[in-house]
Amino acid sequence: MLVTWKYRPRNTFIQRLDPRTRLIFLFSVIFALTIPEIWDFRIILPLFAVSLTLYLMARIEWKDVRRAWLFIIVFVVFIVGINGVLSGRGGPSSVTNIESPILFYVPLLRELGWKVPITVSKVWFALNQIVRMLTMAILAIPIPYTMDPNIYGTAFKRMGASDNFSFTMDLAFRFLPTFARDFTITVDAQRARGYEMEALKGGLAERIRRLAPLIIPVVMQSTVTGEEVIDAMDLRAFGTNKRTWIKQLHYAPRDYFILGLGAAIFIACCVLKWGFGIGGFFVPDFFTNWLVG
Amino acid sequence: MNDKSTWEFGTRQVVYGAIGAALYGVFSWATNIFPLPAAGNVTFRPAVAVLIFFGAAYGPWVGLLAGLIGNTLGDALSGWGFYWNWSLGNGLMGMVAGLAMAAINDFRARGDIVKAVGWGIAGIVVGMLFASLTEMFVGGIDFNTALFGYFTPAFLGNTVVTVILLPILMIAFAAVASRRGR
Numbered sequence: 001m002l003v004t005w006k007y008r009p010r011n012t013f014i015q016r017l018d019p020r021t022r023l024i025f026l027f028s029v030i031f032a033l034t035i036p037e038i039w040d041f042r043i044i045l046p047l048f049a050v051s052l053t054l055y056l057m058a059r060i061e062w063k064d065v066r067r068a069w070l071f072i073i074v075f076v077v078f079i080v081g082i083n084g085v086l087s088g089r090g091g092p093s094s095v096t097n098i099e100s101p102i103l104f105y106v107p108l109l110r111e112l113g114w115k116v117p118i119t120v121s122k123v124w125f126a127l128n129q130i131v132r133m134l135t136m137a138i139l140a141i142p143i144p145y146t147m148d149p150n151i152y153g154t155a156f157k158r159m160g161a162s163d164n165f166s167f168t169m170d171l172a173f174r175f176l177p178t179f180a181r182d183f184t185i186t187v188d189a190q191r192a193r194g195y196e197m198e199a200l201k202g203g204l205a206e207r208i209r210r211l212a213p214l215i216i217p218v219v220m221q222s223t224v225t226g227e228e229v230i231d232a233m234d235l236r237a238f239g240t241n242k243r244t245w246i247k248q249l250h251y252a253p254r255d256y257f258i259l260g261l262g263a264a265i266f267i268a269c270c271v272l273k274w275g276f277g278i279g280g281f282f283v284p285d286f287f288t289n290w291l292v293g
Numbered sequence: 294m295n296d297k298s299t300w301e302f303g304t305r306q307v308v309y310g311a312i313g314a315a316l317y318g319v320f321s322w323a324t325n326i327f328p329l330p331a332a333g334n335v336t337f338r339p340a341v342a343v344l345i346f347f348g349a350a351y352g353p354w355v356g357l358l359a360g361l362i363g364n365t366l367g368d369a370l371s372g373w374g375f376y377w378n379w380s381l382g383n384g385l386m387g388m389v390a391g392l393a394m395a396a397i398n399d400f401r402a403r404g405d406i407v408k409a410v411g412w413g414i415a416g417i418v419v420g421m422l423f424a425s426l427t428e429m430f431v432g433g434i435d436f437n438t439a440l441f442g443y444f445t446p447a448f449l450g451n452t453v454v455t456v457i458l459l460p461i462l463m464i465a466f467a468a469v470a471s472r473r474g475r
Contacts, residue, residue: 005368020300022392023375027377030377030431034430058445080438083437087435087438120316121350129432129434132433133432133433139385143369143375144375146441164302164307165358166359168307168311168314169311169314169362170311171308171311172311172312172314172362172363172366173366174311175314176318176370178315179312179316202339205457207455208337208339208458209458209461211339211458212458215339215342215343216462217464219318219466220465220466222312223466223469223470224353224473225312226308233304234304234305238304239303243393
């Protein structure tokens with residue numbers, strides 16, 4: 001059992017970007033879709049294409065992201081999508097308010113005769129919702145694979161976070177392999193004493209309680225380590241003055257391009273929705289015709 | 294054990310925030326490797342008890358940082374991505390749990406353990422409710438999905454783990470702290 005970062009250096013455009021650029025762009029797209037409440041497929045689809053392009057440019061191997069994708073697809077399609085088809089709620093009220101042809105009924109409580117009508121607008125809403133969520137998710141997925149763990153603290157500092165917050169982040173990334181190693185050693189030591197990790201017996205409470213021999217030693221050792229680190233930092237006068245950071249970040253022209261793109265997406269969505277009334281939910285005729293005929 | 298200055302944010306909070314975050318990340322990752330059996334979409338994450346313990350032992354700032362950064366680390370290790378509202382929700386969970394610090398005098402005392410568990414559950418409610426409800430704006434889900442699809446499973450799983458593991462962590466911490474003398 002080995003804790004390894006998902007990050008690997010790859011010579012790609014995405015990895016050459018400043019980490020701040022990528023985080024700001026991610027938030028630009030999230031805010032562009034959520035603040036003006038964009039539900040128009042004519043805006044969502046191009047944004048999805050931009051996100052997908054950036055995702056593919058990251059050149060992450062499928063075997064690395066297979067599990068993450070499985071989780072997201074199951075979640076988005078089965079929990080969010082099916083709920084959208086059944087209820088039509090979560091987005092704009094127009095999904096359930098507009099007149100829309102009923103495709104079929106889903107009997108939920110057969111005894112009570114409760115049947116949920118599945119309308120064209122609910123189906124279109126569910127599709128829009130899935131694509132909208134995927135647009136944001138596929139920008140988020142590549143971050144652990146393509147952003148150097150050692151740069152998170154510096155990136156947040158340069159984005160305006162305090163020294164204390166940024167240093168906590170930096171320190172956490174440095175502590176992580178140590179604690180992961182401690183955890184591995186603890187697991188091995190307990191196994192040597194006959195602890196059967198793969199066959200935890202008893203009820204649920206008992207199973208959780210029996211995790212204590214794995215967790216307690218690592219946590220308690222870490223509290224002791226903490227005191228030593230505090231002493232070391234106090235001796236170096238941490239917190240008395242502004243800190244300087246070893247790693248430096250500099251924006252390149254490509255960063256300005258992506259930042260400009262992010263700003264343009266956000267502004268365009270706001271102007272379209274609030275200035276021209278474009279971006280709200282509607283069911284296109286071609287979809288209704290295709291389903292109803 | 295702690296100096297009771299609940300909202301102080303100095304070297305101690307930076308270091309224990311980082312340690313809590315790293316542990317939360319490691320244990321979250323480990324849960325993915327050795328998943329506990331669960332019903333429906335309820336998952337049990339022992340890491341949550343560690344987060345709430347760090348809040349209770351070192352205060353709200355440590356809880357906030359451990360949850361916020363720890364969840365980011367756990368997601369990064371597992372390869373899920375970066376979901377700001379869930380990271381912030383986890384941070385709030387640790388922060389509210391950290392409000393127990395001022396009320397705890399003896400980590401072995403039954404009354405203080407009950408207080409810590411109570412604040413921990415309050416933290417779980419606040420944190421998971423925040424993360425679930427923000428999904429309504431971020432993901433466009435409806436209130437029922439947020440409440441029953443997201444919040445309820447997270448609340449149940451986290452509460453069970455906290456009620457069982459937090460007292461054990463507190464008693465063990467009392468022993469270590471008394472040996473260390475500070």
